[in-house]
Amino acid sequence: MTRKTASRLKAGVAAGALLALAALAGPAWAFCGFYVAQADAKLFNKSSKVVLARDGQKTAITMANDYQGDVKEFAVVIPVPTFIERKQIGVVDMPTIDHLDAFTAPRLVEYHDDDPCAPRQPMPVAMARSGFSPHLLAYADASGRYRGVTIEATYDVGEYDVSILSARESDGLVNWLTDNGYRIPAGAEAVLGSYIKQNMRFFVAKVNLDRMNLIGAGYLRPLQVRYDTAKFMLPLRLGTVNADGPQDLIIYALTRNGRVEITNYRTVKLPTDVDVPLYVKDEFGKFYKALFERAVARENMRAVFVEYAWDMGWCDPCAAKPMTFRELVELGARWIETDEDVPFGLRGAGGAGAFVTRLHVRYDAAHFPEDLVFMETHDRENFQGRYVLRHPWRGNATCPAADAYRASLQARFRLQAHNLSFLTGWDAKDIATRMEAAGQRAR
Amino acid sequence: MPMPGRLRFLAEARHLQIAALSVLFAINFLFIDFGAKPLASALAIATSLATQAACAWWFGLKHLDLRSPLITGLSLSLLLRADEPWLHALAGVLAILSKFVIRHDDKHVFNPAGFAIVALLFLSDHVWISPGQWGTGVWFAALVAFAAILVLRAARRPDIAIFFLTSHAALLIARALWLGDSLAIPLHQLQSGSLLIFAFFMISDPRTSPDARLGRFIFAFAVALAAHWLAFSMQMRPALYIALIALSPFTLLIDHILPARRFAWTVPVERFPMRKALQGFRLSHFLRKTGAHFS
Numbered sequence A: 001m002t003r004k005t006a007s008r009l010k011a012g013v014a015a016g017a018l019l020a021l022a023a024l025a026g027p028a029w030a031f032c033g034f035y036v037a038q039a040d041a042k043l044f045n046k047s048s049k050v051v052l053a054r055d056g057q058k059t060a061i062t063m064a065n066d067y068q069g070d071v072k073e074f075a076v077v078i079p080v081p082t083f084i085e086r087k088q089i090g091v092v093d094m095p096t097i098d099h100l101d102a103f104t105a106p107r108l109v110e111y112h113d114d115d116p117c118a119p120r121q122p123m124p125v126a127m128a129r130s131g132f133s134p135h136l137l138a139y140a141d142a143s144g145r146y147r148g149v150t151i152e153a154t155y156d157v158g159e160y161d162v163s164i165l166s167a168r169e170s171d172g173l174v175n176w177l178t179d180n181g182y183r184i185p186a187g188a189e190a191v192l193g194s195y196i197k198q199n200m201r202f203f204v205a206k207v208n209l210d211r212m213n214l215i216g217a218g219y220l221r222p223l224q225v226r227y228d229t230a231k232f233m234l235p236l237r238l239g240t241v242n243a244d245g246p247q248d249l250i251i252y253a254l255t256r257n258g259r260v261e262i263t264n265y266r267t268v269k270l271p272t273d274v275d276v277p278l279y280v281k282d283e284f285g286k287f288y289k290a291l292f293e294r295a296v297a298r299e300n301m302r303a304v305f306v307e308y309a310w311d312m313g314w315c316d317p318c319a320a321k322p323m324t325f326r327e328l329v330e331l332g333a334r335w336i337e338t339d340e341d342v343p344f345g346l347r348g349a350g351g352a353g354a355f356v357t358r359l360h361v362r363y364d365a366a367h368f369p370e371d372l373v374f375m376e377t378h379d380r381e382n383f384q385g386r387y388v389l390r391h392p393w394r395g396n397a398t399c400p401a402a403d404a405y406r407a408s409l410q411a412r413f414r415l416q417a418h419n420l421s422f423l424t425g426w427d428a429k430d431i432a433t434r435m436e437a438a439g440q441r442a443r
Numbered sequence B: 001m002p003m004p005g006r007l008r009f010l011a012e013a014r015h016l017q018i019a020a021l022s023v024l025f026a027i028n029f030l031f032i033d034f035g036a037k038p039l040a041s042a043l044a045i046a047t048s049l050a051t052q053a054a055c056a057w058w059f060g061l062k063h064l065d066l067r068s069p070l071i072t073g074l075s076l077s078l079l080l081r082a083d084e085p086w087l088h089a090l091a092g093v094l095a096i097l098s099k100f101v102i103r104h105d106d107k108h109v110f111n112p113a114g115f116a117i118v119a120l121l122f123l124s125d126h127v128w129i130s131p132g133q134w135g136t137g138v139w140f141a142a143l144v145a146f147a148a149i150l151v152l153r154a155a156r157r158p159d160i161a162i163f164f165l166t167s168h169a170a171l172l173i174a175r176a177l178w179l180g181d182s183l184a185i186p187l188h189q190l191q192s193g194s195l196l197i198f199a200f201f202m203i204s205d206p207r208t209s210p211d212a213r214l215g216r217f218i219f220a221f222a223v224a225l226a227a228h229w230l231a232f233s234m235q236m237r238p239a240l241y242i243a244l245i246a247l248s249p250f251t252l253l254i255d256h257i258l259p260a261r262r263f264a265w266t267v268p269v270e271r272f273p274m275r276k277a278l279q280g281f282r283l284s285h286f287l288r289k290t291g292a293h294f295s
Helices: A003-024 A026-030 A094-104 A170-179 A188-197 A209-215 A278-298 A325-330 A400-424 A428-437 B005-011 B013-031 B038-058 B067-079 B085-101 B112-123 B138-155 B159-179 B184-190 B193-201 B213-232 B239-247 B250-257 B274-278 B284-290
Strands: A035-038 A047-055 A058-064 A075-080 A089-091 A107-112 A124-129 A150-157 A160-166 A201-207 A223-228 A247-255 A260-262 A266-269 A303-311 A355-363 A372-376 A386-391 B080-082 B127-129
Touching (some): A058 A075, A075 A223, A089 A150, A094 A355, A107 A278, A260 A355, A278 A355, A278 A386, A278 A400, B038 B067, B038 B080, B067 B080, B067 B085, B080 B085, B085 B112, B112 B127, B138 B193
Parallel strands (some): A266 A303
Antiparallel strands (some): A047 A058, A150 A160, A160 A201, A247 A355, B080 B127
């Protein structure tokens, strides 16, 4: 066993012990470490968050947005595969999605070397996560009158006025949407026509200001639609029409059996478990953004990246406290047996499982002409985006082992510098300067 | 003029196919995320070889030829995904058994690896195939096409892959035109590495495709049509494989209606002038004398 492997193993054992202690202490589950750095909430501009929960053909799609414009102008048009009844629509609290985002985010873990003259026992003491800012899947403005296609139903859903439309011709639909205040970008007609011929209906929603004020949430809550369908897909194409450059989409897929992958594009793991220089701690968000951009470039923007794939029952290390049954049910995982407000991770043996796959895609019409099509696999192998800081021992050490330890640090620093440069494309000289300033001088 | 021994070895279609599949396997193993796993692949190959040996003994074959089961094992390693390694072992056994048991008129009905994949997809919840894993890269398409041309030229059956790809492309383009979609969509669908592997290494298996050229065209078109329906109407992701296996029994009917020279790996082409084959002679009685069974 190499020293690195041994050290990781020990770190794992130590982390496990800490988590076990935390579990024994009940509510102290909240202790999974604390954040040492948090990436800017606006890390990825023009990004959306979608939670997809799927069990057999039962599908729930929850769309989060932090729409920054005037809420009067908020409007969303989503192709859906079936007619939607009122009971199939709901709103979800944003903190629930934020929790899932934090729980599955790429993480920075930190270890401190022990005195080289004493037995080695590294322990994880802290972690950080990156955060992402969502926008809308597709939106348009309001202005106008009604004309046209079949309105199959209209519903009041929280702060939203929702209509379910079906259409025979795309121009009729475009007229209706335009006349009802949905500003449809040029070029969308062909895409709408394609969905119409595929027997899709349209879920359209606008904000009802009176009800929004009455509810007083202060923000637009994520909309959720639930339906039974063989189509396990996510319509991207409307969002790429006339889009101003590439957009980011983060998909959190909750499934019963295992990892979700894309069937019509490559699904690729992000680089993970890499040692990076200590100064990354202060700019983890910037680091992760550069890493992601470089990974996208390496794949010629033709892949979807896995950031996290893990059994929802546990985490190691946890980037946030575990999700509760209630939260998972709220996000559409209705196959789990209860909606109690207790951590899902504390469920007993047996019971229905839940697996989460976090996929991150940067897309535009040129590289992603087709909608994303998904498939659930039975692969339950865990994966997480994890980047490691290792603090050298700074105390006194005079034994013979200390000389060898200090000598080994040079190779470690060089490796960390190389890793950082490879992952982010940052200039090697700048990295060396920053490392030196942080006390990691590689000669 | 007879070829020198080494060249003849290289010109043998199965050797080229083993080489091509090995390269794809190495790429899958080393560079593709969520790709082949060592234990599962070893089990698929080992059980394919062992089942061939056991069946050769049981059915009293004079020669044990391990080239075809190696191709089957490599194909299973490349294409099949499962969360338990024993499923790959079962796939190897099912594949080779199907070759010996499901036969008609001295020809096996199903492509062995294709049969095992589809059988397990229906029998178990724990297997899947990853149609997106090869991506849509041009370099990969070029590599697969190059390898396939070598293999199929040597096997003298390149037509069915061309028939299939043409039918599939025509259907995808027709669908895009009907939907009013940009042609970027069918072009993207046609660049799929998985599609090319299916076309060049699965449906073009000369031992399980119809004997007559017209028959191969009908069969290739039917598979493309069925796969189209399964993928777009039934939302099945392994549509190509299910279509191929579901329609394979019809090759018997096609061979009956359109008889032609039966393919055998080991028979030199010179013995069978194409003109005669096209005249519709049934040569199965002659083939039996060549000893080209079960390969």
